[in-house]
Amino acid sequence: MGYKIAVVGATGNVGREMLNILAERQFPVDEIVALASRKSQGTEVSFGDTTLKTKDLDTFDFTGWDIALFAVGSTATKEYAPKAAASGCVVIDNSSLYRYDPDIPLIVPEVNPQAVHDYSKKNIIANPNCSTAQMVVALKPLHDRAKIKRVVVSTYQSVSGSGKDAIDELWNQTKGMYVPGQEVDPKVYTKQIAFNVIPHIDVFMDSGDTKEEWKMIAETKKIVDPSIKVTATCVRVPVFVGHSESINIETEEFLDEDEARDILRESPGLMVIDKREDGGYVTPIECVGDFATFISRIRQDVTVENGLNLWCVSDNLRKGAALNAVQIAELLGREVLKKG
Incomplete structure (x- = not known):
């Protein structure tokens, strides 16, 4: 017996990827529905070898559905997620809306799987920010061994994190650099992204941090350990897909680099490729389409x-x-719902 799954925001980059991953990982699905806004109703999306036509989110009844994977912005999530949760459907939300709610678990399955049991307080589980998710997978096993005191992280984040319009902007600006008269002014970003880097993701806060930097700080504390001090600088780079991070870690106990390498090599969700030679490291273009964090x-x-x-x-x-999000659904099914 499998699950009845709804994917909300199925026409967007993340929604389509959710459908792909559910199929790739052979998630036990009895029934699946693709939901989107009314203007996208009827748009075709793929689920493995099956083609689904999107249905209208506004009129959809979540009663009787087990899990809803939300891949829409905070405004739509605020309207529809509580309705889905109230109907008995467990919401796994990819927006930032619920991440900092103390009654809603914020989960990375390799890091804090035990938090899944707290879902019942509001029938909602939050998915962390993209830059946080990959970092905490790396931090947790090192923290378990030597207790991390402080993290200094600089990110190099791809434009896909800003959605399809940002991908198009990078593509069109890049083409425009070579065709006189076809230059493209920035619309998604504050400055040109092609052949450039922009040290600004999300809005600025009174502290001088951007909201993206604040997210990494707050989410790391909630997911791993509130005692860890984190400082971040988040940068948008002209890469289509794949986030990179330079992470500096200070621990309470000494941890030799060779032992750290062995620990990370044996930890779930990680792939260590670390040769001290030309090309003995992983770059964003090489990680696209892979499940691992490198x-x-x-x-x-x-x-x-x-x-x-x-x-x-x-x-x-x-x-x-x-x-x-799919890993959270797998964890929820395995530990709580136990139907698949």
Whole structure:
């Protein structure tokens, strides 16, 4: 016996990826529905070898459905997620709306699977920010071994994190650089993204941090350990898919780089490719379409007493969004609903 699954926002990048991953991982589905806004009603999307036509989210009744994977913005989530949850359908939400609600678990299955049992407080589970998700998968096993005190992270985030319009903007600006008269002014971003980097993701806060940087700080504390100090600089780069992060870690106990490498190699969700030679590391283009979070450039930081540096790369549409949501659904089914 399988589950009745609704994918909300099925025509977007993340929604389509959720459908792909559900099929790839052979999630036990008895029935599946693709939901979208009324203007997208009837749009065809793929679920494995099956073609689904999207239905209108506004008129859909979630009664009798087991799990709803939400891949829409916070405004639509605020309207529809409580309706789905009240009907008895467990919501797994990819927006930022519920991440900081103390009554709603924020889950990365490799890191804090036990939190899934708290879903019943509101029948909603939150999916973390894409940049946070890949980082905490790497942090958790090192924290278990040597207790992390402080993290300094700089991100190099792809444009797919801003949606389809951002992908188009990078593509069109890149083409326009070579065709006089066809230059494309920035609309999605504050400055040109082609052949450039922009140290600005989301809105600025009074502290000087951007909201994206604040998210990484708050979410790491909620998912891993509130005692960890985190500082982040988040940068948008001209890459279509795949987020990269340079992570500096300071631990309470000394952790040798070789032991850290072994720990990470044995940890779930991680793939270590770390050769000290040309090309002995992973770049974003190589991680696209993969389930793993890749770790490279593991080395001691000798400027502090107990320091490590590492390079972390992941497909942000997968581990940073769709894959993590599906993994939460798998965890929910295995630990709580127990139908599949």
